[in-house]
Amino acid sequence: MFGWIGKILRIDLTTGNRSVEDLSPDLCRNFIGGRGAGLKMLVDEVDPRIDPLSPQNKLIFATGPLTGTGVPAGGRFVVVSKSPLSNCIANPCCGGYFGPNLKYAGYDFLILEGQAPRPMYLYIRDDRVELRNAEHLWGKWSTDTEDALRKEMGEADALDEWQLRDLSVVSIGPAGENRVRFACIMADGGRAAGRSGLGAVMGSKNLKAIAVSGTGQVDVADVPGYQQAVMDFLEEGRVNRVLYNRRMYGTWALPGRANKSGTQATRNFQEGYSKGFEWYEDPNHVRDHIRIRDEACFGCPFACSKRSRIKDPDYPRSTKGPEHESMALLGSNCGFSDLDDICRANYLCNELGMDTITAGATISCAMELFESGYLPEEELGYAMGFGNTQAMMALLKKTAIRQDFGEVLAEGGKFVAEKYGHPELFMGIKGMGMPAWHPQGVPIIGLQYATNNVGGSHTKATLPFYDGRRDPEEHIKWTKHDQDYVALVDSAILCWIIYHGPLWGEKLQVWLNVITGLDFSDGELRLIGEKIWNMERLFNLKAGLTAKDDALPRRMTHEPRVKDQVVPMDRMLPEYYALRGWDEEGIPKEKKLTELGLSQGRLP
Amino acid sequence: MRIKIDYAKCTGCKLCQVACSLQHTGAVNPQRSRIRVFVGEDVCLPVIAGPYTEAACNSKENMVINGQEVDGCVVCRASCPVKSAFKEPDTGIPLKCDFCGDPPDPQCVKWCDPDALILVDG
Numbered sequence: 001m002f003g004w005i006g007k008i009l010r011i012d013l014t015t016g017n018r019s020v021e022d023l024s025p026d027l028c029r030n031f032i033g034g035r036g037a038g039l040k041m042l043v044d045e046v047d048p049r050i051d052p053l054s055p056q057n058k059l060i061f062a063t064g065p066l067t068g069t070g071v072p073a074g075g076r077f078v079v080v081s082k083s084p085l086s087n088c089i090a091n092p093c094c095g096g097y098f099g100p101n102l103k104y105a106g107y108d109f110l111i112l113e114g115q116a117p118r119p120m121y122l123y124i125r126d127d128r129v130e131l132r133n134a135e136h137l138w139g140k141w142s143t144d145t146e147d148a149l150r151k152e153m154g155e156a157d158a159l160d161e162w163q164l165r166d167l168s169v170v171s172i173g174p175a176g177e178n179r180v181r182f183a184c185i186m187a188d189g190g191r192a193a194g195r196s197g198l199g200a201v202m203g204s205k206n207l208k209a210i211a212v213s214g215t216g217q218v219d220v221a222d223v224p225g226y227q228q229a230v231m232d233f234l235e236e237g238r239v240n241r242v243l244y245n246r247r248m249y250g251t252w253a254l255p256g257r258a259n260k261s262g263t264q265a266t267r268n269f270q271e272g273y274s275k276g277f278e279w280y281e282d283p284n285h286v287r288d289h290i291r292i293r294d295e296a297c298f299g300c301p302f303a304c305s306k307r308s309r310i311k312d313p314d315y316p317r318s319t320k321g322p323e324h325e326s327m328a329l330l331g332s333n334c335g336f337s338d339l340d341d342i343c344r345a346n347y348l349c350n351e352l353g354m355d356t357i358t359a360g361a362t363i364s365c366a367m368e369l370f371e372s373g374y375l376p377e378e379e380l381g382y383a384m385g386f387g388n389t390q391a392m393m394a395l396l397k398k399t400a401i402r403q404d405f406g407e408v409l410a411e412g413g414k415f416v417a418e419k420y421g422h423p424e425l426f427m428g429i430k431g432m433g434m435p436a437w438h439p440q441g442v443p444i445i446g447l448q449y450a451t452n453n454v455g456g457s458h459t460k461a462t463l464p465f466y467d468g469r470r471d472p473e474e475h476i477k478w479t480k481h482d483q484d485y486v487a488l489v490d491s492a493i494l495c496w497i498i499y500h501g502p503l504w505g506e507k508l509q510v511w512l513n514v515i516t517g518l519d520f521s522d523g524e525l526r527l528i529g530e531k532i533w534n535m536e537r538l539f540n541l542k543a544g545l546t547a548k549d550d551a552l553p554r555r556m557t558h559e560p561r562v563k564d565q566v567v568p569m570d571r572m573l574p575e576y577y578a579l580r581g582w583d584e585e586g587i588p589k590e591k592k593l594t595e596l597g598l599s600q601g602r603l604p
Numbered sequence: 605m606r607i608k609i610d611y612a613k614c615t616g617c618k619l620c621q622v623a624c625s626l627q628h629t630g631a632v633n634p635q636r637s638r639i640r641v642f643v644g645e646d647v648c649l650p651v652i653a654g655p656y657t658e659a660a661c662n663s664k665e666n667m668v669i670n671g672q673e674v675d676g677c678v679v680c681r682a683s684c685p686v687k688s689a690f691k692e693p694d695t696g697i698p699l700k701c702d703f704c705g706d707p708p709d710p711q712c713v714k715w716c717d718p719d720a721l722i723l724v725d726g
Contacts, residue, residue, distance in 0.1 A: 068632065069622070069632050070618075070619055070622030070623070070626070070632055072619075097618075097643075100634075104633065104634070104635065159688075160686070160687055160688050161642075161675060161677065161678050161687075162640065162642065162678070162687060162688050162689040163688050165642055165643060165644075166634075166635070189645070214635075215633070215635045215636075215693035215694075216633065217625070217629070217631040217632060217633035217636070218631065218632045218633070219631050219632075220626070220631065220632060223626060223630055226626075227623075227626065227627075227711075230715065231714065234715070234717050237717070238717070292645075292646055293615070293646065293647065293648070294615045294718075295615060295616060296615035296616050296617035297617070298617065298618055299617055299618065299619055299622060300615075300617050301617060301619060301717030301718070302717075303615035303616075303617060303718065307645070307646075318645055318646070
């Protein structure tokens, strides 16, 4: 096959058995790969009603036909599983080198099932696949884990500097080991498959890390056509203004924009403008202050992620980011605006292996509970109002090891808010904290968050600055369009940040066809995107979610910051369901399922 | 003609390795590339494959690049018996940059978007 390798590696952690299966061409044609094909495997093999942290759950590391081919900004992988945070489908994407390396080792998919009897790590080098003892790594922070693994493999497997450097490691930090519900899977020194808490799933399987390298190849259907397409693409990219900003500042150009337009999450979303964040408006300030170098994912000419370090001996290592979302949720949303403090919090989250967004949302929720007097100081033993950076850093560390109040925080913001009797103070959807853009300023974002299959995530639809997306009449149409489109992007797999629908939507088809040699038509691709979205919906419904879960926090719909400026969910949601071909309970109708070829997937 | 490397501009995307392997092997396999990028924490080091030497050298020295001390063995261009880079993974046959033919038209330079690699005279 061109693009795909055609192999699935399956490992039963309980018994240590492994098998290599063939990837069916039908699956590739109907679901492409990544998020789509991973979802199909999960649906076929896992009952949506299981406890996500039980051995019955599976962890599927998925690549797509474009992964590892060098398609610009196509070096990502997706992890598909059931989320312990939201109880929904989970499919966080991650960059770095892991996805391509998995393919060079000879596998499109890696399926992990069961539960290892003791801490293990997985070593994959071409057809050599070994489960090894990781008891000595348990408790280590994520980059320390990588270092220790490299050192160990240099000695045990006699690998030289080059071989060790070409090895890609994904691991979990203490947060994943302790099954913190918003733990990440960390990759390549600071990248994360972040949302949905899959680090906890990996921790529940007693798997500390996976190290992959390979010497194999990925075949391309039309080599001269591909070389020419890349040349054309790079030429276009050089003169694109949006991409110039990405290259220079990554997401650091966004906070200023958000703050100026009043959509910057501030003090648990009580406000949309953050005083003290004026330095945000000059992204060069951030760049000059903390950046070490631009750090590209495999095959990405734009290198939007920035490696950073602060001058503080307590935080010696470099890390990735903080990105805009982390800056807002760990910074302004918790009430502080000092760049160094934001970097410290970001560093801790990365090293401990926690999702910066949900961690920020959870702690800011606790801060508001504290300030409102619902969370008594006697119970904590210290104050933790907005802007208390000392409490913030201590709580991040405690959460990862579930120590005293960390035990409560580790269950996620929804649990915290409910425990203290005020569920309306948690700013999240389906249990997952909302990202940085305040929906009251941009209602379409509210609809995207609320209807998102994975919960409050910004990465499953397009940012609302393009075409007619800001026009209230067009919100519903664009939300559906963008959700279906991003499902495709995550299946191919391309980078959502670079392939914003409006920016380069048409390129997806170009790359797929030149790499795979299959003639995917535009209509066929759209149908695949919609099919994936509907299958995820069915998975969630079977897992027990209802239309009630497609709701924004009360603050967004009932407490305007500016006169009448609320998100009109009452109007938008029924229209959205109707456009999707779902009934008023949000259940896909028979007609829609038949149209998508999913009639077997209907509810029991 | 030679390929000039500007370490400060390299982002570690490895598109040069993709371009090279695609040109020389007809498929994408960064391990069979005649240029390799060593991705460090503070700096990325592209290294272009030079001639094969039959013995390891005995005068190994570390170098300073962009203020970072790097292992001299890593940035050495030779394909030699003690290092894995610049060899066909299956057969061990040494690899050497040929500038993609005559006249020189190196694909890695064409694919390098941040201009860390440029073709210069002399």
